[in-house]
């Protein structure tokens with residue numbers, strides 16, 4: 001999560017005819033698939049902003065399979081790494097195979113807390129599962145489109161595949177992975193709102 005006092009930096013970003021680059025670009029500004037990553041500035045002085053995953057920490061948690069709650073190693077068994085995702089009953093036949101997510105894995109205690117406390121999961125219901133493989137599939141971030149005679153436009157784009165021709169023009173903010181080899185452990189249905197339970 002990002003904390004108050006932290007923000008994205010896009011100074012030194014140049015939008016050219018072949019894509020984005022930093023004026024002072026260094027070896028750590030791109031990932032090994034060539035995506036240019038947003039830089040973060042400021043200091044983490046304030047509260048955690050729950051809706052706003054910090055890009056560098058989110059990417060490291062996905063790469064090192066750290067729990068998104070406590071930042072310690074996520075639970076692992078022979079079936080893979082533990083993940084908690086929102087339920088999606090209307091989805092494809094072998095769901096959640098190849099599901100795209102930007103959320104890192106979890107440990108069992110943090111999954112139990114999130115199931116109880118996360119308002120989004122209580123709306124959708126949740127699925128706890130083990131995942132054999134989580135391959136980096138793309139990024140989400142800001143797509144810059146050059147314009148004639150004016151500044152480039154910037155559009156927040158939820159998913160750009162690493163093979164997408166728009167990749168060179170997208171400033172990566174979060175990593176997106178594809179889950180495969182999924183074994184579902186438990187399903188938690190959506191929670192009925194308290195006022196609905198009181199309705200006769």
Ligand SMILES: [Zn+2]
Pocket residue numbers: 067068069070071072106107108109110111
């Ligand atoms: Zn945890």
